[in-house]
Amino acid sequence: MEGIGIVGAGVAGLHLGMLLRRQGVPVTLYSERAPQQLGSGRLPNAVAHHHVTISRERALNVEHWDAGEFGYGVHHHYLGGPSPARFIGRFSAPSRAVDQRMLLPRLVHDFCDAGGTFEHRTITPAEVEELARRHDLVVIATGRGGLSELFPRRADLSPFDRPQRRLCVGLYDGIAPAEPRGVTLSIAPGHGELIEIPMLSFTGQVSALLFEAVPGGAFEAIAACSYDADPAAFHRLVLEILREHHPSVHERVDPARFGLTRPLDLLQGAITPGIREDFAMLPSGRPVIAAGDAHAVVDPVVGQGANCASYSAWELGRQILDDPHFDERFCRKLAARRRNLVRATTDWTNLMLSSPPPQHLQDLLGAMATTPAVADEFTENFNHPDRQWDILATPERTRAYLAGHGLG
Amino acid sequence: MEGIGIVGAGVAGLHLGMLLRRQGVPVTLYSERAPQQLGSGRLPNAVAHHHVTISRERALNVEHWDAGEFGYGVHHHYLGGPSPARFIGRFSAPSRAVDQRMLLPRLVHDFCDAGGTFEHRTITPAEVEELARRHDLVVIATGRGGLSELFPRRADLSPFDRPQRRLCVGLYDGIAPAEPRGVTLSIAPGHGELIEIPMLSFTGQVSALLFEAVPGGAFEAIAACSYDADPAAFHRLVLEILREHHPSVHERVDPARFGLTRPLDLLQGAITPGIREDFAMLPSGRPVIAAGDAHAVVDPVVGQGANCASYSAWELGRQILDDPHFDERFCRKLAARRRNLVRATTDWTNLMLSSPPPQHLQDLLGAMATTPAVADEFTENFNHPDRQWDILATPERTRAYLAGHGLG
Ligand SMILES: Cc1cc2nc3c(=O)[nH]c(=O)nc-3n(C[C@H](O)[C@H](O)[C@H](O)COP(=O)(O)OP(=O)(O)OC[C@H]3O[C@@H](n4cnc5c(N)ncnc54)[C@H](O)[C@@H]3O)c2cc1C
Ligand SMILES: Cc1cc2nc3c(=O)[nH]c(=O)nc-3n(C[C@H](O)[C@H](O)[C@H](O)COP(=O)(O)OP(=O)(O)OC[C@H]3O[C@@H](n4cnc5c(N)ncnc54)[C@H](O)[C@@H]3O)c2cc1C
Numbered sequence: 001m002e003g004i005g006i007v008g009a010g011v012a013g014l015h016l017g018m019l020l021r022r023q024g025v026p027v028t029l030y031s032e033r034a035p036q037q038l039g040s041g042r043l044p045n046a047v048a049h050h051h052v053t054i055s056r057e058r059a060l061n062v063e064h065w066d067a068g069e070f071g072y073g074v075h076h077h078y079l080g081g082p083s084p085a086r087f088i089g090r091f092s093a094p095s096r097a098v099d100q101r102m103l104l105p106r107l108v109h110d111f112c113d114a115g116g117t118f119e120h121r122t123i124t125p126a127e128v129e130e131l132a133r134r135h136d137l138v139v140i141a142t143g144r145g146g147l148s149e150l151f152p153r154r155a156d157l158s159p160f161d162r163p164q165r166r167l168c169v170g171l172y173d174g175i176a177p178a179e180p181r182g183v184t185l186s187i188a189p190g191h192g193e194l195i196e197i198p199m200l201s202f203t204g205q206v207s208a209l210l211f212e213a214v215p216g217g218a219f220e221a222i223a224a225c226s227y228d229a230d231p232a233a234f235h236r237l238v239l240e241i242l243r244e245h246h247p248s249v250h251e252r253v254d255p256a257r258f259g260l261t262r263p264l265d266l267l268q269g270a271i272t273p274g275i276r277e278d279f280a281m282l283p284s285g286r287p288v289i290a291a292g293d294a295h296a297v298v299d300p301v302v303g304q305g306a307n308c309a310s311y312s313a314w315e316l317g318r319q320i321l322d323d324p325h326f327d328e329r330f331c332r333k334l335a336a337r338r339r340n341l342v343r344a345t346t347d348w349t350n351l352m353l354s355s356p357p358p359q360h361l362q363d364l365l366g367a368m369a370t371t372p373a374v375a376d377e378f379t380e381n382f383n384h385p386d387r388q389w390d391i392l393a394t395p396e397r398t399r400a401y402l403a404g405h406g407l408g
Numbered sequence: 409m410e411g412i413g414i415v416g417a418g419v420a421g422l423h424l425g426m427l428l429r430r431q432g433v434p435v436t437l438y439s440e441r442a443p444q445q446l447g448s449g450r451l452p453n454a455v456a457h458h459h460v461t462i463s464r465e466r467a468l469n470v471e472h473w474d475a476g477e478f479g480y481g482v483h484h485h486y487l488g489g490p491s492p493a494r495f496i497g498r499f500s501a502p503s504r505a506v507d508q509r510m511l512l513p514r515l516v517h518d519f520c521d522a523g524g525t526f527e528h529r530t531i532t533p534a535e536v537e538e539l540a541r542r543h544d545l546v547v548i549a550t551g552r553g554g555l556s557e558l559f560p561r562r563a564d565l566s567p568f569d570r571p572q573r574r575l576c577v578g579l580y581d582g583i584a585p586a587e588p589r590g591v592t593l594s595i596a597p598g599h600g601e602l603i604e605i606p607m608l609s610f611t612g613q614v615s616a617l618l619f620e621a622v623p624g625g626a627f628e629a630i631a632a633c634s635y636d637a638d639p640a641a642f643h644r645l646v647l648e649i650l651r652e653h654h655p656s657v658h659e660r661v662d663p664a665r666f667g668l669t670r671p672l673d674l675l676q677g678a679i680t681p682g683i684r685e686d687f688a689m690l691p692s693g694r695p696v697i698a699a700g701d702a703h704a705v706v707d708p709v710v711g712q713g714a715n716c717a718s719y720s721a722w723e724l725g726r727q728i729l730d731d732p733h734f735d736e737r738f739c740r741k742l743a744a745r746r747r748n749l750v751r752a753t754t755d756w757t758n759l760m761l762s763s764p765p766p767q768h769l770q771d772l773l774g775a776m777a778t779t780p781a782v783a784d785e786f787t788e789n790f791n792h793p794d795r796q797w798d799i800l801a802t803p804e805r806t807r808a809y810l811a812g813h814g815l816g
Contacts, residue, residue, distance in 0.1 A: 323798045325805045339744050390731045397733045 003027055004320065005135035007123045008142030009038060011047075011100075012292025012309035014107040016139060018060045019317035021114040028135070029111065032122035032145070039105035043267045046169045046197055046208035047100055047306040048183065051093035052383045056314055062110045065103075070200050071096035074182035075379045077368065078248040081189050085369040086248060088182070089379030095183075097208065099171075099201040100306075125150060132286040137326040139316065141309075143293035151276035151290045157343065163270035164353040165192060165212040165299055166223035171199065171265035172238075174257030175207040175249065183303075187365075188245035190355065191217035193301055196249050203261050209249070211241070212301050214355060219245060223268050227260060235259055273299050273353070275346050278338065279331035287331050291316055296342050298349040304385055308345045312338055344389035351392060360398035364391070367407050374405055411435055412728065413543035415531045416550030417446060419455075419508075420700025420717035422515040424547060426468045427725035429522035436543070437519065440530035440553070447513035451675045454577045454605050454616035455508055455714040456591065459501035460791045464722055470518045473511075478608050479504035482590035483787045485776065486656040489597050493777040494656060496590070497787030503591075505616065507579075507609040508714075533558060540694040545734040547724065549717075551701035559684035559698045565751065571678035572761040573600060573620040573707055574631035579607065579673035580646075582666030583615040583657065591711075595773075596653035598763065599625035601709055604657050611669050617657070619649070620709050622763060627653060631676050635668060643667055681707050681761070683754050686746065687739035695739050699724055704750050706757040712793055716753045720746055752797035759800060768806035772799070775815050782813055 003026025006013045017027045031038070049057070054071075057063040071094030079085040112118055123131065125146050131138045140147050177198055178184055184196040197208040213220040219241040227234040235258065242250035260266055275296045279289045292309030315338050323330060351361060368375035381388035391401045402408040411434025414421045425435045439446070457465070462479075465471040479502035487493040520526055531539065533554050539546045548555050585606055586592055592604040605616040621628040627649045635642040643666065650658035668674055683704045687697050700717030723746050731738060759769060776783035789796035799809045810816040 325798065325802075325808055327802060327804065329798075329801045329805075333748055336744050336747050340741055390733065390737075393737045394733075394735060396735065397737075400733055 002135050005030065005131045005138045007128075007131070007138070007140050007147060008292070008294070009033070009104060009108060009118070010141060010292060010309065011104075011306045012294075012313040013139070013141035014104065014111060015056060015060070015310045016141065016291060016313035016317045017111050017116050018062060018107065018114065019314060020320060021111060021116045022060060023321055025320065026117075028117040028119055029108075030119050030121050030123050030131075031108075034120045035105045035108045035118070038108065039101050041101070041264065043169065043171060043265045044100055045267070045300065045306070046097065046171075046195075046199060046210050048095045048097040048197055048303050049310075050095045050307050050383045051091065053307045053310045054093075054096060056310055062107055064106055065096060065098050065200060067094040067096040070098065072181040072183060072198050074180055075382075076178050076182050076184040076248065077375070078184065078186040078246065079365060079369065080187055080245060084247075087369045087372075087375050089368065089375035091382075092380055095382070097197045097199040099199060102200070102202065123147065128288060129282050129284055129286075132282055132284065132288060136324070137287070137289065137320070139289045139291050140294045141291045141313065143297055148276060148290070148294045150280045150288060151278075151294065152280070154275045154277065157346065158274035159350055160273055160353070163215070163272050163299075164355075165301065166215055166220050166270050167210065167212060167300070168222045168225075168266075168268045169208060169210040169300075170267070171201050171206045171208055171261040173203070173206060173259055173261055174254045176252040176254065177205075178252065184249055186246040186248055188218070190214065191219055191245060194242075194246040194249060195301070195303065201261065201265070206261050209238070210300060212299070223270070227266050228263060231260070231263075271297060271299050273297055273346060273350060275343070278335040281328075287326055287328065289316060289331065289334065296346050298346055299353055301352050302349055302382065304345045304349055304382070307383075308342060308385070311341055341386045344386040348385050348389045348392060358395070360395040361392065363402065363408065364398055367402050367405070371405055371407060374402070374407070410543055413438065413539045413546045415536075415539070415546070415548050415555060416700070416702070417441070417512060417516060417526070418549060418700060418717065419512075419714045420702075420721040421547070421549035422512065422519060423464060423468070423718045424549065424699060424721035424725045425519050425524050426470060426515065426522065427722060428728060429519060429524045430468060431729055433728065434525075435519075436525040436527055437516075438527050438529050438531050438539075442528045443513045443516045443526070446516065447509050449509070449672065451577065451579060451673045452508050453675070453708065453714070454505065454579075454603075454607060454618050456503045456505040456605055456711050457718075458503045458715050458791045459499065461715045461718045462501075462504060464718055470515055472514055473504060473506050473608060475502040475504040478506065480589040480591060480606050482588055483790075484586050484590050484592040484656065485783070486592065486594040486654065487773060487777065488595060488653060492655075495777045495780075495783055497776065497783035499790075500788055503790070505605045505607040507607060510608070510610065531555065536696060537690050537692055537694075540690055540692060540696060544732070545695070545697065545728070547697045547699050548702045549699045549721065551705055556684060556698070556702045558688045558696060559686075559702065560688070562683050562685065565754065566682040567758055568681055568761070571623070571680050571707075572763075573709065574623055574628050574678050575618065575620060575708070576630045576633075576674075576676045577616060577618040577708075578675070579609050579614045579616055579669040580667065581611070581614060581669055582662045582664070584660040584662065585613075586660065592657055594654040594656055596626070598622065599627055599653060602650075602654040602657060603709070603711065609669065609673070614669050617646070618708060620707070631678070635674050636671060639668070639671075679705060679707050681705055681754060681758060683751070686743040689736075695734055695736065697724060697739065697742065704754050706754055707761055709760050710757055710790065712753045712757055712790070715791075716750060716793070719749055749794045752794040756793050756797045756800060766803070768803040769800065771810065771816065772806055775810050775813065779813055779815060782810070782815070
């Protein structure tokens with residue numbers, strides 16, 4: 001038997017693989033893409049690692065971009081509507097966004113340096129049983145290629161059966177950084193959100209603009225507009241949306257320099273959020289475990305996917321180290337262990353997508369505008385979706401929370 | 409609203425009450441018995457606190473009997489049968505047994521000193537709703553008086569619907585302490601167990617003898633033999649059972665001094681083990697939480713009940729401090745949080761009761777006899793029933809564990 005087999009070289013697979021290698025556990029990572037392919041191609045996402053994730057990277061000795069230097073410490077909020085509000089929320093320690101096409105190949109390198117085996121191979125669902133015979137345990141760390149179908153969807157925990165936003169994310173030059181350095185979360189009620197992230201990419205520090213367009217809303221067109229067909233028209237549309245709906249970003253644009261960094265630095269699409277079983281039993285009776293997007297897919301509106309993938313991989317890794325007996329007890333313990341945080345991540349994210357936003361969410365956002373301590377806690381809780389959900393799970397909870405701040 | 413209402417002044421209720429008072433949360437403890445009654449009357453049990461429990465008492469500043477002075481550091485094992493085996497298992501830190509009639513009144517005193525409200529009152533099931541109106545949250549910390557019926561029994565997790573042992577526990581003079589000081593666990597295959605515990609009681613250091621008699625086995629009679637009717641005949645029967653089945657204790661008896669310390673220092677009976685739901689919703693929609701024996705009742709064969717009650721109360725208390733919103737989310741988070749340890753406690757205990765003992769348990773006991781590291785880990789895991797169950801949950805797990813020690 002050859003230790004642990006992991007399918008997928010994303011954050012989940014690589015954080016798990018590194019954790020196990022640091023403790024000397026044999027690991028094989030199967031990736032449909034070679035390391036140089038992970039480092040090229042189209043922009044895959046726009047991911048920020050929050051300090052809980054960074055502290056795991058530090059523990060693995062793979063924090064190659066110091067968060068103090070490359071990171072940011074605040075969220076700038078813009079709430080549109082008849083009387084717009086602007087306010088800041090502060091993190092207790094910086095977050096950091098590095099293009100995954102730079103981050104992942106470096107992690108693969110670390111993984112191989114640490115004695116891990118990297119196999120360039122696309123795994124089909126039919127091949128999982130073969131992998132399970134070869135390894136002590138198989139982990140599916142990718143939601144793609146039909147592999148997530150191994151894990152039944154939890155309809156009871158997955159309220160949406162279609163995307164709630166149309167997405168358009170790209171890397172841009174020509175936007176001056178916000179002061180202090182931070183992410184901008186700009187809400188255009190009824191139409192969607194813009195998330196602007198200061199990101200390190202191949203061309204240096206750039207701005208990722210992630211449009212989260214409500215289907216049928218005012219800026220849905222951006223998710224379908226072809227850059228390649230007419231770059232200038234695409235840029236005009238972006239600027240028009242910024243000017244009309246996201247003024248706190250628009251005011252920092254230098255039109256002379258504004259533009260997509262490179263044609264491939266653009267991704268358009270949509271995500272159907274959902275949560276699946278933590279594990280499945282193969283026909284042979286061997287278990288297979290889901291981690292990251294294979295287990296729970298969230299819309300990027302509050303940027304939790306990669307952080308949750310890292311968390312989920314980490315808990316799995318710790319349990320592999322503590323109790324390396326891969327039976328149903330193992331799977332059930334893991335499910336209980338990850339349950340609160342993974343579910344809170346999806347529940348919170350789904351709440352942020354609901355339109356119109358429920359009154360208690362509006363009340364919390366309103367309170368953030370007037371009360372810095374509330375805005376800071378909301379921001380810090382991007383590290384702790386379970387605590388965010390403690391505040392937002394019900395109208396009563398939000399009311400009690402705000403009352404604790406002398407509000408409402 | 410008057411903070412937290414706790415029904416029952418046992419270890420669960422008092423550890424919870426102390427933890428909350430140390431953080432300034434208002435607490436009312438309802439007890440059917442006044443403090444002086446808790447300190448008198450019949451022997452209620454024979455409880456040893458293991459070091460995880462003692463560390464909680466230390467954190468609460470209620471460790472009044474130093475474990476270094478009054479505690480013990482080992483388990484002496486005697487495995488009867490055709491070729492008896494004797495061996496020792498060592499704890500990493502001492503356990504300690506103090507008569508609960510001394511311990512609980514002292515804890516009530518600490519609780520009142522810390523500003524807790526002690527109400528001498530028997531609560532009926534019908535009164536729980538009234539309590540729920542008065543308090544932010546009501547905790548049931550007693551399995552008696554029909555109160556545990558509030559929480560549906562989990563038949564799927566409760567394999568026994570009748571007692572598996574008949575019990576007779578008493579405090580005795582005239583048994584020289586084992587060397588080094590420790591508990592003796594003596595197994596008479598097919599007939600049951602004797603647990604001898606060095607205990608501090610009103611008359612000083614005494615020996616608790618807890619007979620765990622298999623119904624129909626050779627020493628079942630002791631659980632029904634009346635001490636009051638004929639003390640000498642009772643003593644004769646105890647000595648005869650020791651001589652025949654538990655020689656490693658018998659050899660330390662001084663017949664001239666041997667005898668029950670006081671007529672009330674004896675308890676006979678039986679326990680039906682079982683596990684119940686963590687919480688229930690009252691007709692008003694308010695939740696009520698189970699802690700300690702109200703949640704899970706175990707046979708005392710491996711002495712886990714009070715330790716599990718303390719654990720369960722502690723996790724509840726920490727969650728009350730972290731997230732004082734008493735709704736269904738609160739209850740479900742608590743259930744997920746306590747699940748692994750509470751279930752492992754009942755599953756392990758139930759395995760120890762099964763007759764005949766399954767082969768993998770026999771294999772583990774056999775390995776303990778030859779391999780001190782295995783005996784030490786089994787002993788230390790009286791602090792960690794979840795880890796004990798990681799070893800014993802299935803024959804495969806035990807086999808893999810023993811293989812890891814070069815055995816089997
Ligand atoms: C637009 C956008 C913005 C986002 N912004 C954020 C953010 O700000 N913060 C955040 O935390 N998250 C964000 N996310 C989410 C984040 O990208 C994902 O949740 C995260 O990447 C999931 O990591 P993973 O390791 O589970 O899977 P992936 O990153 O998808 O990695 C899976 C890997 O497996 C490989 N693979 C796939 N199929 C196979 C196969 N059959 N055989 C072998 N290999 C295979 C793939 O090539 C891939 O490399 C965003 C996502 C999008 C789309
Ligand atoms: C013979 C024997 C040996 C044992 N040995 C061990 C051991 O070695 N180690 C170990 O950890 N455990 C042991 N146990 C188990 C242990 O005694 C129990 O698990 C533990 O005491 C449970 O604590 P609790 O706080 O949940 O309930 P309890 O200790 O039962 O406390 C409940 C309290 O509530 C009060 N009460 C009851 N009903 C009401 C009501 N309606 N209204 C108000 N108050 C009420 C009672 O008077 C009591 O004081 C043993 C048990 C027995 C019987």
